[in-house]
Amino acid sequence: MSEMKTAAYICSGCGLGDKLDVAQLSRIAQKEGKMALVREHAFLCSEEGVQMIRDDIDREAVTHICIAACSRRAKTEAFHFPTVAMSRANLREGVIWVVAEGDQHDEVRQEMADDYLRMGCAEVKKMKLPQGNPAHADNRRILVVGGGISGLTAALESAEAGYEAVIVEREAQLGGWAARLWKRVPFRQPYAEPQDTGLSELAARVSSHPRIRVHLNSTIAETSGAPGRFSVQVAGPSGTITEQVGAIIQATGFDTYDLGKLPELGGGKLPNVTDQAGLEALARTANGTPIKRADGKSVQNVVFVQCAGQRDASGMHLPYCSGHCCATSVKQAMYFKDANPQVDTVVMYTDLRLPGMGEDFYRSAQRKGVTFTKGKVASVEAEGDGCAVSFRDLILDEDAVIAADLVVLATGQVPSAGVDLDAWNPIVTAAEGGSEEARQKKAEMQKISVLNLNYRQGPDIPQLKHGFSDSHFICFPYETRRTGIYAAGPVRRPMDMLQATEDATGAALKAIQAAENASLGRAAHPRSGDLSYPVARLEGCTQCKRCTVECPFGAIDEDEKRFPVFNESRCRRCGTCMGACPVRVISFENYSVDTVGMQIKAVDMPDEFSEKPRILILACENDAYPALDMAGLQRHLYSAFVRAIPVRCLGSVNTIWITDALNSGYDGVMMMGCKHGDDYQCHFVKGSELANYRMSKIDDTLKQLGLEPERVTTCEVAITDNARVARLINEYVEKITEIGMSPMKGFG
Amino acid sequence: MSEHNQQAVTRYRNNFLQEVEERVEDGEWVKMCMQCGVCAGSCPLGNAWQHTPQKLFMMIRAGKREEVLTSDSMWMCTSCYNCIVRCPRKLPITHIMHGLANYAHRLNLVPKGQPTREVARLFWNSLAKTGRVNELKFSLALYFKDGFVQGIRNALAMQGVGFGLMKARRLNPMELFGGHKCKDPGSLHKMIAKAREIEDRKKGFAS
Known part of the structure; x- marks a missing residue:
């Protein structure tokens, strides 16, 4: 873009x-905002108003516009000008809908609006029109790792949607666990009888599909690249492809x-x-006849022990519920009852959980005479040629x-x-430090790696709890x-076959979206379609590695000199790297330390x-x-002393903004982000957690400035907290009023 | 142990659930209980019972035949139908309670002197004989069920009520001698005998 010409509407x-x-x-737009063109309109989002803006873009060669009207989240279709940089001053949801009515509030209301306009003008002048990721590639094939029910479904769904799919399966045949089942839990009406798994038909469809390629007996030796251009080394029986x-x-x-691990249960x-x-x-051996034991004896009574090594509070076994096992035991009890109704089948449970339509299946089993006993099994011992199950009957309490x-x-x-990356990373550090033991341990760990990513952040997708992959x-x-890599099925959370099928379909669609977005040089979810990407001024970089370590998506590698190497296609555009950078060399074309910094400074103090x-x-x-916008929509009033700036993620907040704000006389800073921790809600997974961590260290800075620690606060706000967010603001303003005005005013 | 009881024990061995299913009125529902405990929580007299319906069902599944059939609990049901209304599995719990009580009665396993059973027995005997419940005879039989001396005491305690009823012409002392009956008690006896025969056959009491 050559000349910048600004306009405010x-x-x-x-x-x-x-x-x-x-x-x-x-x-103000003219004098303080220094906008070349300023126009008023009584109905800007009308066809006529929008046309006025378009005409200016076409005829006056306007390149940067500031629209002072409603929130940036409103009227996005009307105010859609992809050829210019645009900022939005939020005067409706942000000012007139939240400041109390009446003449006595006219002054503060106007001041608030003036400031938002100043901020909008300051912001747009620092923005550039995003040009799209230059390093994009347009491979749209989908690789599916694993050929079980989830993998087969994902590959088939991708292929049916018109995309080529490749399956890599470790075993010699497709099907995974599902293929080893005799029958499956019913997934169709009337949900009463075990159903055929349908796996052989599914595997046959996949094997003969013209758009699906299957590698059996194969594993992944290395994965490199990024969405749109992953290069995967598949190690198979006939070498590496x-x-x-x-x-x-x-x-x-x-x-x-x-x-x-369950010797007490035999x-x-x-x-x-x-x-x-x-x-x-x-x-499967019995093939529909009465099931016999391994020693060939026919089974007259069978006990199913639920939650064996699960839902365990002692820390010895799995702490979670795997979700499918109650229905599976019900199904297996039916195997016995269907072949011979005289067989005694007892399901020993503490809580019977049959999600979905499982209640119908449960009832069906009760009708067939399967006995359900609420009891906790203490031990299983050998008795005669069978077993004796000792348990506490939880109803009869004996x-x-x-x-x-x-x-x-x-x-x-x-x-x-x-590989669990939390365990991996310290070992890598130790191995790099020269420890031979760590090097061996690393090689040992690498053996269980699925993807063998050559990313700086480790060979597999990060896990959250209990070894399941991390996702929102x-x-x-x-x-x-890891952008462009999707998890489907029980690798993500425990689930049954039906859920795995749905999961795989969802993941296939997400993978297709990711490939399509990557081919256009755009971001994937949640900033889907964003054309901006991080740019680093490497001459200023101190190789501190904070960006590469903190990037929640493993987008940033390092070169030999430890400079960051950005993989734009892997980037989700959260700006966590920008927030992390102590020397502020990372920015986006339309979102940078300056775009926000200038807004902070534009406020009339x-x-x-x-x-x-x-x-x-x-x-x-x-x-x-959005919660603030909706507070406005619902007319939850809040103080006119606040100035709100949207950020991509709290993780993108650079501490310089906080120090700048306090230096220029702000009396307080509120940071509003998503819930963090194990049950996080952060759309960029780690952003709000990192922000919280960084802000926990800001107390020292405040002390140096001679300010009270309360002048910076962080709060967790959910999108539904409309009334709460207004209350939070008012409470904080009250607290700041109590503390008193900042002594820093007038120095900025 | 009665002959029928002996026969049932031999026939079903440990499978009391099956016995209940085949021989107790509405017993086939017991296996459908999902042990949620709503019946136990809903029963207005739940606290007074030794075993709630939930526990009785669990005991049936656990094969506690003796304990269930000699239990006092199902006799305590007042037929308020709270449990039936609330049972998420739609079990006719009240009816099952009566079914269990009836089965225990037939096997003669009921605790001695169980008052509900005594009242029911007197009521039925009076009704089955004449086709009408003779209130005077029924009341007197109740007074004297625990012996002659206690009967006199009961009667004296209630004499004011009795005279009051007589004065209001709600009680006819002549009913003590024969009393009124339905048109054809003989046919009624035949009907009852036939019904009993059918039930005995169905419930395995036919010898």
Whole structure:
């Protein structure tokens, strides 16, 4: 872009003209905002208003516009000018809807609007029109790792949508665990009988599909690249093949919990104690006839022990519920009852959980005479040629024993997500430090890696809890913390076949989206379609590695000299690197230390004796800023002393903004972000956590400035906190009023 | 142990649930209980019972035949139908309670002197004989169920009520001699005998 020509458009519709002095706003845009062109309009988002802006862009060669009207989240279709840089001064949701009515508030209301306009003008002048990721590539094939029900579904769905798919399967045949089942839990009406798995048909469809390529007996030796240009080394029986793909779906499923870890329940000790997978094998052998034990004896009574090594509070076993095992035991009890109704089948449970339509299945089993006993099993011992199950009956509150020819333990799912990066990273550091032991440990760990990513941040996708892959559980479950790589099935959370099928379909669509976005040089979710990308001024870089370590998505590698190497296609555009950079060399074309910094400085600061404090709000654009908008929509009033700036993520907040704000006389800074911790809501996973961590260190800075620690506060705001956010603001303003005005005014 | 009881024990061995299913009125529902405990929580007299319906069902599944059939609990049901209304699995719990009580009664396993059973028995005997419940005879039988001396005491305690009823012409002392009956008690006896025969066959009491 050659010459910058700026323009400001001030709308007086939606009551803005009644509540605000529009003429004064125009003067400010001209004199203080230094806008080349300033226009007022009574209805800016109307066809006529929009046309006026378009005409200016076409005829007056306007390149940077500031629209002073409603929130940036409103009227996005009308105010869509992809050829110019644009800022929005939020006068409607941000000012007239939240400042109290009445003449006595006219002054503060107008001041607030004036400031937002100043900020909008300051921001746009620092913005550039994003040009799109220059390093994009347009491979749109989908690689699916794992050929179980999830993998097969994901590959088939991708192929049916018109995309080529490649499956890499470790075993000699497709199907995974699902192929080892005799029958599956019903997923169609009337949800009463075990159903055929349909796996052989599914595998056959996949194998013969013209757009699907299958590598059996194969693993991944190395994955490099980024969305749109992943290069994957597939090690198979006939050597290593390189597959070029655009996106990856990891559907590596689970392993069963080791029976040997449950000796008190006879696991690994007694021949007639098996797990659910073992029973499926017996059922397949029986092939519809009454199931016999491994020693050939027919089974007259069988006990299913639920939650074996699961939901364990002691820390010895799996702490979680695997979700499918109740339904699986019900199904397996039916194997016995259907072949011979005289067989005694007891399901021993503490809480029976059959999600979905499982209640119907449960009832069906009760009708068939499967006995359900609420009890906690204490031990399984050998007795005669069978077992004795000792348990506490939780209804009758007494200890009891039942005899069983066969005991089936419902053990849980253990995810196969690969290397745990939290354990990996310290070992890598130690290995780099020269420890031979660590080097061996590293090689040992690498053996279980699924993807063997050559990323600086480690060979697999990050995990959150219990070894399951990390993803935003509520908003985008299939996303992992490696852009363009999606997790589907039990690798993500414990689940049954039906859920895995749905999961795989969802992940396939996300993978397609990622490949498509990458081919256009745009960001993936949640800033889907964003053309900006991080640019680093490497001559200023001190190789501190903070950006490479803190990037939640592993987008940044390092070169030999330890300078960051940005992989724009892997970037989600959260700006966490920008917030992390102590020398502020990282920026985006339309979002930088300057675009926000100039807004902070543009605010007109009243003097110490005015009794008008100024409080800066840095609000996450995903949840907190919409919550503020909705507070306005619902007319939850809040103080006119605050000035809110949306940020891409709290992780992108550079501490320089805070120090700048305090230096220039702000009386307080509120940072509003998403919930962090294990149950995080942060759309960029680590952003709000990092922000919180960084702000915990800001107390020293405040002390140096001679300021109270309360002058900077961080709060968690959910998108639904509309009334709460107004309350939070008012409480904070009250607190700041109590503390008194900042002594820093007038120095900035 | 009665002959029928002996026969049932031999026939079902440990499978009391199956016995209940086949021989107790509405017993086939017991297996559908999901042990949520709403019945136990809903029963207005739940605190007074030794075993709540939930526990009785669990005991049936656990094969506690003796304990269930000699229990006092199902006799305590007042048929308020709270449990039936609330049961999420739609079990006819009240009816099952009566079914269990009836089965225990037939096997003669009921605790000695269980008052509900005594009242029911007197009521039924009076009704089955004439087709009408003779209130005077029924009341007197109740007074004297615990012996002659206690009967006199009960009667004296209630004499004011009795005279009051007589004065109001709600009680006819002549009912003590024969009393009124339905048109054809003989046919009624045949009907009852037939019904009993059918039930005995169905419930395994036919010898």
